[in-house]
Amino acid sequence: MKIFIIFILQINAILSKELLLAQTLFRHGSRAPNKVYPNDIYNLTIWPVPLGQLLPLGMEQSFRQGVKLNERYIHQYKLINSTYNVNEITVRSTDMDRTLTSAYYNLIGFYINHTNENLFLKSLGLQNFNPIPVHTVPFNEDYLLNVYASCYRKEHEFKKQLERKEFKQYLSSKEHIIKKIEKFSGLQIKNDKDIRDFFDILFVQNYNNYSLPSWITKGLYDDIRNMSQTIWDYTSGDALLGVEENVELIKYSAGYLLNHIIKNMVRSINEYDNNISDRKKYYVFSAHDSTLSAFLRTLGVKQKLLGTRQPEYSAVLSIELWKDDKDYFIKLFYSDNVEKPFRDITNFISDCSEVDDICKLNKFIRRSEKYMINVNEKNGENLVNNFKKICQL
Structure with a gap:
C-alpha cells in the first residue's frame, strides 16, 4: 500500500509540471575549413564547397538534430504544433551562410513528416514543407550572437x-x-x-x-x-593558468544573449498568466561554437561540461522554462552531437542547485545578474547604438 501511495504521488508531481517555453542555441553543422596555410598538402579542390561553407554532412547533422528536437517538443511534450504556427516560434541566426543553412535544415527536421524510412534523403523533396522565416542582422552589428562584435x-x-x-x-x-x-x-x-x-x-x-x-x-x-x-x-575569460575568471570579458561576450533569453522567459510567463493563446513557445538561435561556449560561461557550465573542448558540430543547448503548482523553474539540456541524446545538465549551473535537478527562475536571475547586459531601444536610438554606448569605458 505504501509503495502504491508513493507511486501515485510521483505521478501527480509529474502531471503538475508544465513546460511553457523552450529556447535552443546550437552550433552549425560540419563545414569546410575557413582558411588554408602556405604548405598545406591539400588544395581547395578537395572540398565540395567554398571555404567556411556548410558541408553536405553538416546539412544532415543539422537536419538530424532538428528531428531530435521534434521528438522532444512536438511529440514528447507537445509544446509546439506539428504544423508551423508563426505565433509559436522565432528563429534567429548570425549572418553567415553556414549558420543560416544549418537553421533551415534544422527546421526541416523539426517540422517535416517523419514516417519515412530514410528521413534525410526523402525529406530533400520538401513535400508538404512550409518554409520557416529565419531572421538575422549584419554580422558586425550582431551583438546577440556574434561574440566578436566590436566592444x-x-x-x-x-x-x-x-x-x-x-x-x-x-x-x-x-x-x-x-x-x-x-x-x-x-x-x-x-x-x-x-x-x-x-x-x-x-x-x-x-x-x-x-x-x-x-x-x-x-x-x-x-x-x-x-x-x-x-x-x-x-x-575568453575562463579561470585557467592560475588566473581567476574574468567576469567582465564573459559579460561583454554573451551577457546580452543571457539577458535576452531571460527576458523571453519573463515575457512567456506574462503571456501565460494572461491566457494569451498564441503566445511564443519556441526560440531558436543558430550560431557558432564561440557563441555556445560564451553563453555556457555565463551559466558557469562551460568547464564542467566540456573542459577546454569546444562544442561539437550541431551541438544543441536547450533552456527550458517550466511551471509547477508552486513556482517557475528552468531546466538545461545538452546534446553533444547527432549521436548523443539530450542529457540534463541543470545541476551544472553555478549557484543555482536545487533538489530534483531544477533551478528556480528567481534564483537563476539573481545568480545571472553579474553576467547580464541590459540593452533596450530608447530615446529613438537603436540597439546597436545603445550597445556601443554600454561598451565604452
Missing part, C-alpha cells in the same frame, strides 16, 4: 588577459611547438588567433578523414589541440 570594454579586458604574466609564461612554455608549426607550415604565428586558426584547419581535415601531413604526429596534434583550446578558453 571596447571587451577588447580592453581581452588585452589585459594577453598581458598577464601567467599567459606569457604559458606561451613561453609552448614556444617549441610554435616554432615547429612555423617551420613546417610556412605560417608566421603572430598571435593567439593564428594558433587557433591553424588547429582548426587540421581538425577539419582530420574530421573529414583526410590524412594529416607526416610531420603532424599524433603527439604533436594533441599538443596543438590542447594549446589552442587552452588559449581560446583563457582569452
Whole structure:
C-alpha cells in the first residue's frame, strides 16, 4: 500500500509540471575549413564547397538534430504544433551562410513528416514543407550572437588577459611547438588567433578523414589541440593558468544573449498568466561554437561540461522554462552531437542547485545578474547604438 501511495504521488508531481517555453542555441553543422596555410598538402579542390561553407554532412547533422528536437517538443511534450504556427516560434541566426543553412535544415527536421524510412534523403523533396522565416542582422552589428562584435570594454579586458604574466609564461612554455608549426607550415604565428586558426584547419581535415601531413604526429596534434583550446578558453575569460575568471570579458561576450533569453522567459510567463493563446513557445538561435561556449560561461557550465573542448558540430543547448503548482523553474539540456541524446545538465549551473535537478527562475536571475547586459531601444536610438554606448569605458 505504501509503495502504491508513493507511486501515485510521483505521478501527480509529474502531471503538475508544465513546460511553457523552450529556447535552443546550437552550433552549425560540419563545414569546410575557413582558411588554408602556405604548405598545406591539400588544395581547395578537395572540398565540395567554398571555404567556411556548410558541408553536405553538416546539412544532415543539422537536419538530424532538428528531428531530435521534434521528438522532444512536438511529440514528447507537445509544446509546439506539428504544423508551423508563426505565433509559436522565432528563429534567429548570425549572418553567415553556414549558420543560416544549418537553421533551415534544422527546421526541416523539426517540422517535416517523419514516417519515412530514410528521413534525410526523402525529406530533400520538401513535400508538404512550409518554409520557416529565419531572421538575422549584419554580422558586425550582431551583438546577440556574434561574440566578436566590436566592444571596447571587451577588447580592453581581452588585452589585459594577453598581458598577464601567467599567459606569457604559458606561451613561453609552448614556444617549441610554435616554432615547429612555423617551420613546417610556412605560417608566421603572430598571435593567439593564428594558433587557433591553424588547429582548426587540421581538425577539419582530420574530421573529414583526410590524412594529416607526416610531420603532424599524433603527439604533436594533441599538443596543438590542447594549446589552442587552452588559449581560446583563457582569452575568453575562463579561470585557467592560475588566473581567476574574468567576469567582465564573459559579460561583454554573451551577457546580452543571457539577458535576452531571460527576458523571453519573463515575457512567456506574462503571456501565460494572461491566457494569451498564441503566445511564443519556441526560440531558436543558430550560431557558432564561440557563441555556445560564451553563453555556457555565463551559466558557469562551460568547464564542467566540456573542459577546454569546444562544442561539437550541431551541438544543441536547450533552456527550458517550466511551471509547477508552486513556482517557475528552468531546466538545461545538452546534446553533444547527432549521436548523443539530450542529457540534463541543470545541476551544472553555478549557484543555482536545487533538489530534483531544477533551478528556480528567481534564483537563476539573481545568480545571472553579474553576467547580464541590459540593452533596450530608447530615446529613438537603436540597439546597436545603445550597445556601443554600454561598451565604452
